[in-house]
Amino acid sequence: MSLFPSINSPQRLGASSPSSSQKNAKVPLRPGCSLMDWVRLTKSGKDLRGIGSARMLRITTEELAKHNKREDAWMAIRGFVYNVTTYLDYHPGGVPELMRGAGKDATLLFEEVHRWVNFESMLGACLIGKLEQGPPINNATKSKLKASSLLAPQASNAYKGLSLPKAPVFKETATDQNSPQIKISFAVDKEVPPRQKPTTSWFQNEEYVSLVCYSKLGNLDKRSCVVLDILEDGSRLLAEILNRDSCIPLDVKLSEPVKDRASVTVNSEVGKVEIKLLKLTPHKQWANLGVYGESHCKMVTRKNSTMRYRPCQLLAKSLITHDTSLYHFQLSASSHIVVPVGCHVYFEAQIEGIVITRPYTIVTSNIVDEDPERSLDGRNLYALIKTYEGGAVTSRIDKMQVGDVISVSSYEGSFNPSKLYGRSRVILLAAGTGFTPMVRLVLHCLRQYMQIVVHLEFFNKTTKDIPWREELQDLTKKYIGRFTVEHVLSQADNDWKGKRGRITLAMLREILKPFSSYDDEMLVCYCGPVAFTEITSKSLAEIGIKSENIHPFLS
Structure with a gap:
């Protein structure tokens, strides 16, 4: 299957390789095609289904394949079919990217790039039916489908009441009735070899019960590897044990209620995680921990796990x-x-x-x-x-x-701190709010790696657009010789004495020149708007910086 988006598309700009896990980038939209414009259009009563019928259709893959043109584009996601013809102009990734899924089952393409998007809500007004393997839909319906893709307005709520699709890899999808804002959904991958399967046990004393998971995972971060929620008035524990690649969901309907606070202890060397829960009724002995959910302690890959x-x-x-x-x-x-x-x-x-x-x-x-x-x-x-x-x-x-x-x-991201091992120079290129991933990275380098020298090249329009400008200057004084920052303004006033302009190949050569002798000891990270990341990505490649010495923050 071809990659989606394509390797050179705007949604992959800055990715170091086709296998990069970076998220999609936006492309400029025409005036009147913003997200809020789309929201208003879906509420306007205009027929976006375009099939001349209020009922849900049963659509075969053969019929779906016929609707693969710019003026007539259908797409299947997780078993349901949407007429995305009108939505094409509103798609933040651009028309060509969305057209890659037109006329086909685009579930895998969607999961690769847009896993976090609530497409059921976003495309609800475009829902036309279910995808089925079977005989084509009848001729009467076909004749209607040959008409214009935007017919006279039909009931805009015709799709309401239809059960929403689930990802094909999901084994369990549930909603906690007592906490409607917390959504519970786990995915299950292919069977894990027995020696690699995580296991759990539990024990108790007078004050608390402990759930212990032997995760079999390496590279567990002691501070961040556990995400947990105590639900249903202390009667249910939901947690995830995470490393960069894998997720182990823990789901227990507790036999007795616990207090709303928990403590976590991690032994990263052996992959052992202990979650300690305080008993709501101290001194009461539990007969068992409780009932485990279907997905409890079943390892999944991060890319197939669903956000809670x-x-x-x-x-x-x-x-x-x-x-x-x-x-x-x-x-x-x-x-x-x-x-x-x-x-x-x-x-x-x-x-x-x-x-x-x-x-x-x-x-x-x-x-x-x-x-x-x-x-x-x-x-x-x-x-x-x-x-x-x-x-x-x-x-x-x-x-x-x-x-x-x-x-x-819960959190996600592709940056691995192990990329900093063996580095002596870290160059950060940030434009506008592309500064946000650099904030903690700067501090992490300065506090955890005494040998690393950090340089931040910060691009903004004017001085009033620079966040924490004085604080950044204070940081250079605190870490003299280890941290430097240079501001570049594209719309500076006449009093500005610093650099002017936008990122270019020539400017990037000048920025990197003092660090050229460090070669593999150098790591270049960048983040910013689409045009900035595109130019930076191409320029770094032209300069000859190796892909393993580059990390783009794209989301």
């Missing part, structure tokens, strides 16, 4: 620049997430009935404290978010008041 969401509350909001704020969110006491360096979470918002998710990198509360990582204690999350005019999720977050709640996912 839980509520988090806005505690504080601080204006950092004229359009960028630092948001302090806090999980409930019954949830625990420590996001690793270079990883992001997804915030989920319901906009006019459509569920929309967006990735945001987790930063620290500041960059000048002695130990900024201390603020990320499992309950507290900080995000540096720029509000875009017309932005669906950023506008929603910008309007949040202290005490308001939004849903947040």
Whole structure:
């Protein structure tokens, strides 16, 4: 099967190889084709199904294959068929990328690039039926399908009541009835060899019960490898043990309730994880731990695991620049997430009935404290978010008041700190909010690797657009000789004495020139808008920087 998106497409710009796990990048959309424009269109009553019938069709792969043109594009995802003809112009990845799935079952293509997107909600108004293997649909229906793809308006809620599709690899999908904001879904991969299968045991004393998992996983990060939630008034434990490649879900309907706090101990050398739960009724002896869910302790790959969401509350909001704020969110006491360096979470918002998710990198509360990582204690999350005019999720977050709640996912990301081993120079190229993944990476390098010298080249429009400008300068004074920052402005005023312009091949050569002698001891990371990442990716290749010495942050 061909790669989706194609290797040279805008959605893969900056990827070091076709196997890169980077996410898709956006391409510029025509005016009137923003996400909010699409939301409004789906609510307008206009017929987006385009089949001249309000009923759901049963569509064979043969019939689906006929609808593979720009003016007539159908697509199947997880067993359901959508008429995406109208949506093509609204697709953030561009028309050509979406057309790669037209006329076919695009489930695998979708899972590769858009796994985190709630397509059922986004394309609900375009749902026309189920994909089936069988005889073609009848001639009467065929004649209707040959008509214009946008006929007279039909009932826009014709698809309501139809059960939504599930990913074909899912063995269990459930919703916690007592906590409707927490979605529970795990995927099960191919059978794991017996010697590699994780196992669990449990024990208790007067005060607590402990669930112990022998994960058989290597490279477990002691702080961040466990994501957990205690649900149903302390009667259910849901957790995930994570490394960069694998996920072990733990799901136990507890025989007795526990308090809403848990502690985690990790022995990374042997892959042992202990989750200690405080008994709600001390001194009471449990006959057993409880009932295990179907997916309990069954190892899956990260790419096939499905995000769980839980509520988090806005505690504080601080204006950092004229359009960028630092948001302090806090999980409930019954949830625990420590996001690793270079990883992001997804915030989920319901906009006019459509569920929309967006990735945001987790930063620290500041960059000048002695130990900024201390603020990320499992309950507290900080995000540096720029509000875009017309932005669906950023506008929603910008309007949040202290005490308001939004849903947040578990974390994901492709950066592995082991890339820093043996490095003596780390060059960070950031444009605008592409600075966010660099925040913790800078601090991690400076605090954990005494031999690493870090240089940040920071691209913005004007001085008022630079977040934490003074704090970055303070950091250079704190780490003299180990950290430098240079600002480049594209719309600087006449008083600006620093660099001007945008990233170019010539500029990148000049930036890297002082580090050219370090070769394999150098790591170059970059993040920013599509045009920035495209030019940076091509320029690094032309300069001859090896792919193993490059890491793009794309989401």
